[in-house]
Amino acid sequence: MKKTVLNEAHRKAGAKMVDFGGWDMPINYGSQIEEHHAVRGDAGMFDVSHMTVVDIKGNEATDFLYRLLANDVKKLNTNQAMYSTMLNEQGGVIDDLIVYKLSDTDYRVVVNAGTRDKDIAWFEKQIAAFDATMTEQADAAMIAVQGPNAIAKLQPLIDVDLSETKRFYASYNDDTFVGRTGYTGEDGVEIIVSPDAAEPLWDRLIEAGVKPCGLGARDTLRLEAGMHLYGQDMNEDITPLECGLAWTIRKDDDSFIGADALNALKSAGVTKKLIGLVLEGRGVLRHDQTLNDEAGHQGIITSGGFSPSTERAIAMAVVDKNMTDPVSVAIRKKTLPCRVVKLPFVRNGKSLIEE
Amino acid sequence: MSYVPDNLLYTASHEWLEKLDNGNYKVGITEYAQEQLGDIVFVETPEVDESYAQEDECGVVESVKTASDIYSPVDGTIVAANESLEDTPELINDSPYDDGWLFEIEVADGADLGHLLSAEDYRNSIEED
The missing domain is CATH 3.30.70.1400 (Aminomethyltransferase beta-barrel domains)
Structure with missing residues (x-):
């Protein structure tokens, strides 16, 4: 299996490792939900090398x-x-x-x-x-540092000045490239450094109080932010x-x-659209669950899961263009009601789901 | 190595059983199982008074990662279910052998218990995983 230069650092931090498309990557370091909340409320980091x-x-x-x-x-x-x-x-x-x-x-x-x-x-x-x-x-090694306090905690550790770096801009020098981008719906950066510099930076970020976060939290954060995952929410056939x-x-x-x-x-006419869904009541929406509305329009969940920030089950789904509220989802032997909502579900730490 | 209490019985599908004084069994999932699942976010316990055959699906535990069916460990009838799990499913992560119990089952007459594992056998089975 392929390993990033931070593989040992993950193991030292107690990561549970999984095979992610041929890469040996951390899924979590104990609690995916705590990692999720760290990014929404403070600062977390992901190895995206x-x-x-x-x-x-x-x-x-x-x-x-x-x-x-x-x-x-x-x-x-x-x-x-x-x-x-x-x-x-x-x-x-x-x-x-x-x-x-x-x-x-x-x-x-x-x-x-x-x-x-x-x-x-x-x-x-x-x-x-x-x-x-x-x-x-x-x-190249790449670390995403994300959350409302991410830049404040990172800045003292690098010699690229981020004070003038606007969202969706980059600043860099010969050794360190910093893009103010991310995949969480929070402020933050993605840093590219040489392999030798990666682990020292990772260690100093931990000392600065930035929480290591795995691919599990990365997925719930991006789903709440309404961001697409390649291979699930889109592919070569759509x-x-x-x-x-x-x-x-x-x-x-x-x-x-x-x-x-x-x-x-x-x-010819576009016949499908992507919608956001919230499950009314208890349960978890998952990839591949099927949807119907009262008129019989159909769809399928492309990304779904439990949203730690809203404490609800949320999903993105590709459905018939004419699908309208209310929508029902088949979960095991049951059919449960869902509500169609605007994306994103969460932005900058706040739930945008209307009650 | 996950904690496997000596005084319980186990199934190969990672449920534990505690024999109660009234002859019923209290059932939950093992520490190993909850570690594999990760943070648990939803639990559906079986209906009280419902009867199940051994290995019937009788509930589900869903984590951030996946949904995992719960199987009835023996032939029997559900006499109680842990209602606290509806609002605090994370009890299974925090206390898999105690506050995170799932249900209590009254074993059917003549039910076979021979497939249940001792703590030692269960420990060996998860070491091979």
Whole structure:
């Protein structure tokens, strides 16, 4: 199994380790719920070194990313970050990613670990037509420090000044790259450092009171924040228009890969949508549970679970475009009522679910 | 190594049984089981007066990670269920052998108890996991 440079540090911190797409990763360090609350109320950190960092450079780096990505990289200011989907010719989602613009000829892209091989192959295939190069930073270590006190606790430990770094911007020097981004719905950063620097930084963050958090808390935090998980809430068989990611598609321009397919789908009519759900009463919503409304429209939960911040079962689901409240979910032998709610469920520590 | 009290009986599916003075058995899940599940967030206990055959599904324990069925360890009838678990399912994490008990079952006449494991046998079985 593949290991990040922080593997020993996780074991020292009492982590329960699991196989996560071929990576030996911490699922929790005792209590997933305590880790979740640490991020919502204070500061927690995640080893995300398994994620893939690719640097794109060259005179046509912008043109390449403009073709490759559905969002509009030409809108980015220097050091600004953007979330985008990357589509295949059929409009299906190959992956979702964050792209940082460091200059007109220099970008940094962070893609998912589980999709690394196909992403790299797709990049390589598409970049050939452009005056641009790609370099995977395979050794880079990455730590996400998240929560309302994350930046205050981190700042004394690094020599990159974050006082002027706005949300969705990056600041960096030769050794330390800090993006004010994350996957939790809280303020915070994702830091990329050399492998040698990772464990000392991790240890100093623990000393500063930042709680190590596993993949379990990462999943409940991102679900509450209404953020998609690749492979569950989207994949190559669904377009962004059908799973709540239309906002990642740039308007009035058809030059990105997949645009033609999206236009054809729009003409034919989009038949699915992504919704947020809250279970009324007791139980837990889970991936793959089926949904129905009173008119017989159907759907399926793509991500579900117990939300520690709201103490309710919540879910994201891909459903018939015409599905309306009330919705019922099949859980084992029972059919239970759910309410459709706006995403996100939680933002900056506060529940947004209306009672 | 998870705590496995000597005075209880066990099933291969990680339930424990405590013989009560009235001849009934109190049932819960083991410390090992709750550790594997992680933080428990929802419990459905069996209905009182309902009868189950050995290995029937009679409830469910759901953690942040997964849903895990509870099986009746013997043929019998439910005489009590732990209602505290409705609001505080984490009792199973905090106190699996005491406050986190699931139900009390009256064993049916002639029910076979031969499949139940001693503490030593259960310890050996989880070491092999």
